[in-house]
C-alpha cells in the first residue's frame with residue numbers, strides 16, 4: 440500500500456483560495472477526520488468545517504472526494520479548497536500529518552498517475568510543459584502531447600515493429616523448404632523500409648518542437664554603432680541594452696524575451712563586429728560570432744549612412760538584413776528592411792517579417808513534433824537499429840531480429856512501457872511540488 444501524500448497545488452504565498460491535494464489509500468479516512476462525515480458524494484464539492492484532532496476549527500473549506508481509480512492519480516484522492524492564508528495552510532498540513540499523511544515530493548502525483556497507467560511518459564511530459572507554457576504556441580503543443588499525440592505515434596510504431604519481428608521470427612523458426620533466398624526480405628523488407636522513412640520524417644523537423652519549448656533564438660549582428668542595441672531596445676519596448684555613440688559599447692550578450700506569432704523568442708544583442716582594440720572587446724566579438732552561429736535566425740544591421748557598409752559575413756541565406764538610420768536619409772538597399780531605431784520608422788514591417796519567419800518555422804503541422812532531446816535520442820537509436828536490421832535481413836535474419844528488438848525497446852523507453860529508472864527520475868523531477 441502506498442503512502443498517502445499531500446501538497447499545496449496552488450503557488451505558495453497568500454491567495455484567495457489555496458488547493459491542498461491528497462492522494463493514496465488513506466485519503467478517504469483522512470478526509471473524514473478533517474472534514475467530518477458523511478463523506479461528500481464523489482467529485483462534488485461540499486462546504487465543510489475543517490478541524491484538527493482537538494476539534495479546533497482550521498477553516499471553512501470546499502472539499503472534494505475522488506475515489507480511485509477514476510481520479511487523476513488513479514488512487515483515492517481528495518482536495519481541500521481552503522482560504523489561502525499561511526496559518527490556514529500550515530494548520531491543515533499539521534492536521535494531515537497528524538492523520539498519517541506525508542508531504543509529496545516534486546512530481547509525485549503525476550508519477551503515481553503514470554505508475555497507475557493514467558498517462559504515459561510523453562503525456563506526463565506534455566503536462567509538465569503545459570504548466571510551464573507561457574505562450575499560445577507552447578500551450579498548443581503541450582496540450583497535443585498531453586492528449587496523447589506522441590504516445591499514439593510511438594505506440595503505433597511499436598506495434599508495427601512487433602509485427603515485423605514476428606515475421607522474422609516465423610521465418611527463423613519455420614523456414615520453408617522451397618523458400619527462395621530473400622523471401623524474408625520480401626515479406627519484412629517493405630515494412631522495415633516504411634518505418635525507416637516514417638522515423639526519418641519525424642526526425643527531420645527542423646527541431647520545431649524543441650524550439651517551441653525553449654524559444655526561437657535571434658541574434659542581432661553588425662558593425663559597431665550600426666544601431667544594434669537601439670534596435671533591440673525598440674523591439675523589446677524598454678532600454679534593455681546600453682546605447683551610446685561610442686563604437687564598441689556592447690560587449691556582453693544582452694537577451695530579451697519576446698512573444699512573436701504566439702511563440703517564445705529570445706532576441707540577443709551582441710558586440711559590434713570588428714578587429715577588437717582590447718581583450719574585453721575581443722571576447723565580446725568572439726561571443727557575438729558564437730551566438731550568431733547558434734541562433735535560429737540572424738538580423739544583420741548596417742548603418743545606412745555609411746556608404747561602404749557591407750552585410751556581416753556571419754549572415755546566411757534566409758537571414759534578414761536591416762538598413763538602419765533611415766531618418767538620416769539612408770538609401771534603400773535591395774532586399775533589406777529600412778528602419779530607424781530613433782523614430783521607429785519601418786518597425787511595423789520588421790516585426791511583421793520576424794513574426795512571419797517564426798510562424799513559418801514553428802507553426803503546427805499535421806504530424807506531432809518531438810519536443811525533447813530524450814525523444815530525439817530514442818528515435819535516432821531506433822532508426823539506426825532498423826537501418827542495420829534492413830541491411831542484414833537476408834544474410835543474418837537472427838541479427839536483424841535483434842535489431843528490431845532494440846528498436847522496440849527504444850519505443851518502449853519513449854512511452855515509459857519499460858522501466859528506465861533514471862529516465863523516470865529525470866522526467867518527474869521537472870515538476871514542482873504539488874503536481
Ligand SMILES: Nc1nc2c(ncn2[C@@H]2O[C@H](COP(=O)(O)OP(=O)(O)OP(=O)(O)O)[C@@H](O)[C@H]2O)c(=O)[nH]1
Nearest residue numbers: 663664665666667668669687688689711764780781
Ligand atoms: N539618427 C539615428 N541614430 C541612431 C539610430 N540608431 C542608432 N543611432 C545612434 O547610433 C549610435 C550607436 O547606437 P547603438 O545602438 O549603441 O549601436 P550598436 O550597434 O549597438 O553599437 P555597439 O554596441 O557599439 O556595437 C547611438 O548614438 C544611437 O543613438 C537611428 O536610427 N537614427
Ligand SMILES: [K+]
Nearest residue numbers: 664683685688
Ligand atoms: K555604440
Ligand SMILES: [Mg+2]
Nearest residue numbers: 667668688689
Ligand atoms: Mg550595442
